[in-house]
Ligand code: AMP
């Protein structure tokens with residue numbers, strides 16, 4: 001069987017590894033924006049190219065005649081690569097452009113949930129409204145009044161289009177005053193036509209990804225990401241410095257009801273998309289959730305695998321990934337195709353020392369003095385790494401490699417990942433605290449405090465402990 005895999009990065013390496021483990025003798029045709037030695041080692045061929053050049057992607061697809069395509073990055077999915085491939089008869093594990101609005105437009109997603117009575121959003125407003133809200137001075141007043149009077153100064157401003165994870169700004173963190181919030185909201189409207197204003201939620205974040213084929217939804221183990229660059233969740237946001245998952249496929253700070261509710265929301269949203277567009281969503285639906293004092297809220301949706309989340313989830317898959325993908329594209333996705341081992345995982349990203357602030361280490365050599373994987377113990381997935389003519393591995397400027405420890409407990413998985421990370425040679429660093437008992441206890445304590453503190457007037461309004469560090 002042949003798969004066209006559109007992805008570079010460690011996420012792409014983890015996806016390629018899952019295909020390579022399939023009993024169906026998969027041949028991987030890899031299309032990468034930047035060369036990836038990890039994927040190349042598993043692929044029949046690798047084309048380093050602009051994956052946003054859909055004509056060129058389709059030309060390679062016509063020549064190689066894959067059984068299906070797997071598209072991983074948000075820009076290719078949001079730009080409609082699945083639609084382009086469909087015109088030449090190739091099905092994709094990735095939603096079509098219209099359905100990918102679930103990720104590419106936060107305003108669309110909030111309105112979709114509202115229209116279909118899915119009660120999972122914070123208080124929000126999309127401006128200008130589709131009915132044509134005021135412009136100019138009127139609009140500025142409307143933004144100010146909503147932030148001040150409805151959100152009581154605890155707010156989030158979201159750019160309403162893809163912006164590489166950089167379009168979201170929070171009060172008290174990126175936006176110090178209401179004036180800053182108003183001018184950023186106006187800037188968003190100026191640039192992309194719309195802005196989403198919403199209540200700032202207090203709680204603990206987690207990711208629930210599901211395989212989706214129209215109305216059929218099969219969930220994966222829940223994962224928690226750590227976006228901040230430095231220990232103790234400090235410093236600037238990154239693509240994700242590391243993640244963990246637990247043996248029971250939930251997380252230590254979630255109740256059984258929390259997990260069930262998050263699963264239900266993904267299910268309801270898949271159904272809402274089907275009703276809204278009349279065409280099936282086929283691919284990965286990635287819910288970014290937050291556990292709050294009285295349940296679960298949705299922060300955002302992505303239409304793809306998370307990075308690092310895929311690095312935790314895919315090594316746990318004991319069933320055939322290719323069969324799941326075929327089930328998705330043919331509309332025959334069933335629960336019995338999907339089995340994950342009951343192990344815990346901890347992923348720590350090795351990154352250049354100065355990441356994400358500067359690119360000072362780009363071009364330096366990095367060495368991993370251990371093999372790529374040991375069954376049931378660990379995996380090493382290459383990210384922004386290239387290989388020179390002498391076979392040296394060379395640092396790029398972004399995240400270098402994800403090291404995933406696998407164990408019978410989070411503590412065991414963490415110890416494995418940590419030990420391997422310590423052996424990496426080069427001008428790199430990683431977060432030691434990810435997956436450590438102290439960090440997990442902090443999340444558990446926070447949820448306990450939230451759940452048992454006295455109720456406030458609205459269950460949704462932010463608690464008095466509204467500092468940025470309260471959202472993990
Ligand atoms: P997004 O791109 O929507 O995932 O937002 C990026 C990050 O901003 C999230 O991971 C959260 O940490 C934070 N964030 C987004 N929306 C909210 C919200 N309503 N309340 C609190 N934090 C939020």
Ligand code: GLY
Nearest residue numbers: 225240306307308
């Ligand atoms: N883990 C964050 C993302 O993939 O967007």
